[in-house]
Amino acid sequence: MIARASTLHLPTLRDAPADAEAVSHKLLVRAGYIRQVSAGLWSFTPLGWRVHRKVENVIREELDAIGAQEWFAPVLTPLELWEATGRAGIPEIFHTQDRAGRPFVLPMTHEETFTFHARELQSYRQLPQSWYHFQTKDRDEPRPRGGLIRVREFIMKDSYSFDRDEDGLEKSFRAHEAAYHRIFKRCGIAYHAVQAESGMMGGSESVDYLAPSGSGENTLVTCPTGDFAADLEVARAVPRPATFPDAIDAPQLVETPNVTTCEDLAGFLGIDVAATSKALPMTLPDGTVVLALVRGDDRLEEAKLAAALQGESRPSTEDEIRAAFGAEPGSLGPVGFAGPILADEALRDGQFVAGANTTGWHLTGVEQGRDFQATFADIRVPKDGDTCINCGGPLTFDTAIEIGHIFKLGTRYSVPLDALFLDEDGQQKPLVMGSYGIGPGRVMAAAVEQMNDDNGIVWPRALAPYDVHVLALPGAEELALEAATVLSDAGYDVLLDDREKRPGEKFADADLIGLPVRITVGKKTLEDGNVDVRDRATGAESRVAIAALPGAVKG
RNA sequence: CGGGACGUAGCUCAGCCUGGUUAGAGUGCCUGCUUUGGGAGCAGGAAGCCGCGAGUUCGAAUCUCGCCGUCCCGACCA
Numbered sequence: 097m098i099a100r101a102s103t104l105h106l107p108t109l110r111d112a113p114a115d116a117e118a119v120s121h122k123l124l125v126r127a128g129y130i131r132q133v134s135a136g137l138w139s140f141t142p143l144g145w146r147v148h149r150k151v152e153n154v155i156r157e158e159l160d161a162i163g164a165q166e167w168f169a170p171v172l173t174p175l176e177l178w179e180a181t182g183r184a185g186i187p188e189i190f191h192t193q194d195r196a197g198r199p200f201v202l203p204m205t206h207e208e209t210f211t212f213h214a215r216e217l218q219s220y221r222q223l224p225q226s227w228y229h230f231q232t233k234d235r236d237e238p239r240p241r242g243g244l245i246r247v248r249e250f251i252m253k254d255s256y257s258f259d260r261d262e263d264g265l266e267k268s269f270r271a272h273e274a275a276y277h278r279i280f281k282r283c284g285i286a287y288h289a290v291q292a293e294s295g296m297m298g299g300s301e302s303v304d305y306l307a308p309s310g311s312g313e314n315t316l317v318t319c320p321t322g323d324f325a326a327d328l329e330v331a332r333a334v335p336r337p338a339t340f341p342d343a344i345d346a347p348q349l350v351e352t353p354n355v356t357t358c359e360d361l362a363g364f365l366g367i368d369v370a371a372t373s374k375a376l377p378m379t380l381p382d383g384t385v386v387l388a389l390v391r392g393d394d395r396l397e398e399a400k401l402a403a404a405l406q407g408e409s410r411p412s413t414e415d416e417i418r419a420a421f422g423a424e425p426g427s428l429g430p431v432g433f434a435g436p437i438l439a440d441e442a443l444r445d446g447q448f449v450a451g452a453n454t455t456g457w458h459l460t461g462v463e464q465g466r467d468f469q470a471t472f473a474d475i476r477v478p479k480d481g482d483t484c485i486n487c488g489g490p491l492t493f494d495t496a497i498e499i500g501h502i503f504k505l506g507t508r509y510s511v512p513l514d515a516l517f518l519d520e521d522g523q524q525k526p527l528v529m530g531s532y533g534i535g536p537g538r539v540m541a542a543a544v545e546q547m548n549d550d551n552g553i554v555w556p557r558a559l560a561p562y563d564v565h566v567l568a569l570p571g572a573e574e575l576a577l578e579a580a581t582v583l584s585d586a587g588y589d590v591l592l593d594d595r596e597k598r599p600g601e602k603f604a605d606a607d608l609i610g611l612p613v614r615i616t617v618g619k620k621t622l623e624d625g626n627v628d629v630r631d632r633a634t635g636a637e638s639r640v641a642i643a644a645l646p647g648a649v650k651g
Numbered sequence: 652c653g654g655g656a657c658g659u660a661g662c663u664c665a666g667c668c669u670g671g672u673u674a675g676a677g678u679g680c681c682u683g684c685u686u687u688g689g690g691a692g693c694a695g696g697a698a699g700c701c702g703c704g705a706g707u708u709c710g711a712a713u714c715u716c717g718c719c720g721u722c723c724c725g726a727c728c729a
Contacts, residue, residue, distance in 0.1 A: 110678060110690075111663045115722040126662095135721065188728070205729065238652075238727055246728090254729095292729090302729085313728080501729050533729060570687050600689040607689090618688055628688085 098584045099562060101593040105142055107131075108605050118311035120544035121243025123553050127608045129540075129561075136240025136248030143609070144540075146561035148251070151536035152230055154282050154558055155253050158275040164226035164255055169209045171232050175199035177208040181512045188235045202234035207531055210256040211509040214527055220260045220519045224268055228255035228532075242311050244541040245497055255532040258510075260519055265504055265528045269301070272502055272532045276305060279534065280499065284556030285542055287499065288316055288325040305500035305534075309545030316496040319484035328493070329399040332485050333478035335391065338370035340446050344461035347431060347450075352458045356426065358392030361449060361458065369393045373448040373462070375428040377412040377420065380405065385412050385420035389430055389439040391448075394476040404438060404473035423453040430468040431459055437470035444472055497542045500534040547633075553610030554633050557651050562591040564649055565611040567602045569618030576617035579627055579642045583615075586646035607632070613649050 112122035113132075124130045129144030140148055156166065175191070178184040178201050190202035203209070210227055217225060233252045240246050257268035273289070280287050285307050292304030304327055306316045315328035326332070355361050362369035372392030377385050378401065386409065390396050402408055417425045420435055429451030430437050443464060450462040464470055482491050509515070510526040519525050540559070547554040557563070564583050568576030573594060580592045591611060593602050599618070606614050616628040626639040629648050640648040 107661085109662055113722095114663065115657080117723070132721095233729095235728085239723095239725095241723080252729090304729090498729085503729075531729085567688095598687060598689090598691070600687090600691080603689045605690085616688065620688070 098580045098590045098592050101591060102595050104591075106605075106609075107141065108608055116243065118242040118245060118541075118545070119548060120245070120309070120311065120541040123544050123548055123608070124243055124540070127553055127610065130244065136237055136246070138244060138247060138537075143561050147540055147555070147559055148536050150559045150561070151283065151539045152251075152253070155230075155279050155534055155536065158279045158282070159226075159228055159253075159255060161278075162226065162271045162275045164228050164275075167210075167213075167227050167229040169206055169213075169229055169231060171202055171234070172200050173203050173206075173209055175201055177212055177513070178203070181208055181211075181509055183208070188237060190234045190236050204233050204235045205252070205531070205533065206231065206254055207256065207505070207509045207529075208513065211513045211515045211527075211529070214256070214258050214510070214515045214529075215513070217258060217515070217517050217527065220517055223517065223527075224257060224259045224264050226255055226257045226268060226271075228253060230536075242541075244537040245311060246313060247537065250535055250537050253534045253536065255530075257530040257532070258515075258527045259529075260517065260525065261528055262506075265506070265530055269502065269504055269530050272530065273303060276500055276502065276532070276534070280305065280307075280539075282558050283539055283543060284547065284558060285499070285539065286546055287542075288318060288496075290316070290326045291330060292327050292501065300506055301504040303502050304498055305502075306496035307499050307539075307542035307546065308494040308496045309542055310495065311545060312495040312497040314496045314498050316494045317478055317491055318494070319487060319489050319491055321484070321487050321489050323486040324484045324491070328478060329397060330403075331478045331491075332474055333482035333491055334485055334488070335394065335442050335476070335479075336370065336481050336483075338391070338442075338446060338448075339368040340371050341367055341460070343447050343463075347459040347462050347467050349452055350458055350460055351456060352427075353456050355456075355458075362392065365449065365460070367449065371446065371448055373429070373443055373450045375430065375451050377417050377425075377428060378405075378409040379412040379416055380409050381407065383416075385416055385435050387428070387430060387433055387435060387437045388475060389437060389443055389470065390476050391440060391442045394440065394442065394479075397475055397477045400473070400475045401438070404475055421453050424455045427451040427453065427455050427457060429453055429459060429462070430464075430470065431462055433468070437468060438475065439464060439470040439472050440476045441472050441474050442476060443470075497538055497545065499538045499542050500532075502532040503530060505529040505531055548610075551604070552608035555610045555612060557612050560611050561589075561609075562611055563588040564613045564615060565591050565593065565606045565609065566615045566617065567593045567599075567606060569599050569602070569616065571619060572617045572621050575621050575627075575642070579615055579617050579645060582642055582645050583649060588646070588649060612651070615645070615649075 107128040109126045112126050116122040130138045193199050230253050234249050237248050240248050259265045287305050287307045290304050292302050317328055317331040318325045355364050358372045361372050369392045374390050374392050376388040376396050378388050379385050447461045447463045449458050449460050452459045507526040515527045516524045544553050566580045580590045583590050612632050614630045621627050626641055629640050630637045
């Protein structure tokens, strides 16, 4: 087909909006792919919607190839389904009601709805099933940002698998994993599949798909040798070794007036900050105060802490600290503390400086096992200078966009929603489920983040809204149409720039919009019948006869 | 929700501190002429609830208060 730029709504801008920060945000707006309606609410222009649909179709083809079946389920969902699974109270959920006052949610995912439908699966003979749909998701995000990177309403492809047991789930999970690999590969996106937190989804295993980019919400931790990749929140790493002072037989009290940070403490004592410890009292829901202990140069990773404590906790209040330690906040430490202590692995070996539970005093030479008892877990945030747990190589940290996430849900939803089937042994059992999401909008954003230059977007062929951009320069309109027609007849989607614009403006817009191939038909063409074929990514240019275009354009 | 910034033409911004004719520029848009292989030139033109509401004042884009909106950092987060 041929789309004429003269009639297409193609609102390119010379300047990026002032409030845009992320490259993908700036370029998608400037090139006319998206427009903002309100915070976190974006419309896709005709051009942008074509890209979105390209992503959708790649996903659709790969999911269909693993036997998944496409549905379409409503956004509006009766609240009672969400009450049944206990997710109605999640703060991100939009709530609404009908005229009779019946409550509904605008859900952020469709586990409840699809599990509801899965109640119709009654026999193991009907299993396994993998169902998916593309549907609008709403999330009352506290802070939307970065154009398409974090929004309040978006289309997600979400799949749900239903199996009779864990083995079946494993197969369904791996099938999706393989499909996801093919999907992102086809979209031309660099990504890492990493172990991740299951978060509010529940379930046992999850794999996060992170696309490294200049902007994003996640931090991807990788080892250059390729033997390690993880989301910062769950990444394990080896901190640099601490340099300890000479060991002593028992902790020694030292006065440390006006010392508040570990850096100050290390400076005051003239020791390595990594030889100090940091005490962070946390309160559990039942009121218990747990002392979280990390090395002086480390930060506490709350996601890891939650995993170690098997539940959420919060920083203790000053009153709770006084009650638990009999001391003021500021010089807390593990020695003499009667409650549970959870220490980071980095504190296992060595003698550290710790708070003395007396304001203005610290203890040197504090050794776990001898001076206090603790349980150990990895609860620190990895940081620059850490090394790989597998090969010891230096780790690198990159911001990344989460473009997909797959979960083993188990029976988290099938039990509360009574999605049961009759197994071969005559027993009624809950369906064993998985769920699998991809945000096509985020795939678009990630592609732009990864593929652009100073002049604009450089779309991979699979995602470009059209295959070829034919520029009709003044006087060559007829020939340009001929070139476009030859390509269209050969099966290419062509954007024909037949606007009454100066050449420079057409070139600039073509670079900005970023179609993979640009064909210029102009004065030179009138002379010898050849057109210029230019590769957007490499800038390589060649002169080609119009009749030979289909071959020359082939990727 | 905490911290910070911003709201003036489609877009990018000036004007505000120190209140005062009819609110400006660039770009984009419209008309005409000239031009046409990397955002050309000339001439003419349309385009603004100066975020909203109160207040101060003879007089408010400008000062004060409140609200709303948007962005950034953090918290939060499939």
